[in-house]
Amino acid sequence: MKNNKFIGYYHYGVILTYMSAAAGIVGSFLSVTVSPEWGVICLLISGLCDAFDGAVAKTRKNRTEDDKIFGIQIDSFSDLIAFGVAPVMIGYGMGMHAWYYIIVFCLFVLCALIRLAYYNVLEEIRTRDPESGRLIAYFGLPVTCIAVGLPIFYLVATIFEVTLATQLIMLACYLIAGFLYILKFKMPKLRIKGLIVTIAIVTALIIGLFLARHFVRDLWFMFNRDFWLN
Secondary structure: EOOOOOEEOOOHHHHHHHHHHHHHHHHHHHHHHHHHHHHHHHHHHHHHHHHHHHHHHHHOOOOOOHHHHHHHHHHHHHHHHHHHHHHHHHHHHHHOOOOOHHHHHHHHHHHHHHHHHHHHHHHHHHHOOOOOOOOEEOOOOHHHHHHHHHHHHHHOOOOOOOOOOOOOHHHHHHHHHHHHHHHHHHHHHHHHHHHHHHHHHHHHHHHHHHHHHHHHHHHHHHHHHHHHHH
16 A cells, blocks of 8 residues: 555555565675675575566556556666676676676666666557456566576586686676667566476576586586695
């Protein structure tokens, strides 16, 4: 409901959106102060919250137009933090401090900003048309997809403890994602069942990559130890 003492709308329909933004902020700090792996974990949490915030919001009855518009706007602002700023802080926490990395980070965030603003415009136009129906496809890659892509790139990049190779793989992640954000193509919108299946597949893939990284690192350590001992 709308609160008379504070601006904004306060109800359970926006809780997951706020949690996603909070996870992005926490992840940004942890990436540079503790470890970028904590930033990746927070990014996954943000992605999980964002996957279901719309479904939770729609369970509320008698939603006003103002409430719907606020939900669209606050969701995009949250996404800019969680899937625009927080991912580049992971890269910064990995030691990507050179000026050319900063340029790539700026381009990545700007592409995310453009993508989100464009989505808001289309959504506002669509909601004004009573015959528009439900959204069935996106234009461009949704920024939330970085919550899936970056952890995969991160696990692959950190298999070998070679700084240059790690940073180049992560650089490719930001460049590819930023380009796909603003590339005009149609991407189907997943429903709840599709989201659950996708989350299950991604979870299995990330666990598999995590175990593979641990195994390869152990082999790499043993190889280097035997090499120097001999």
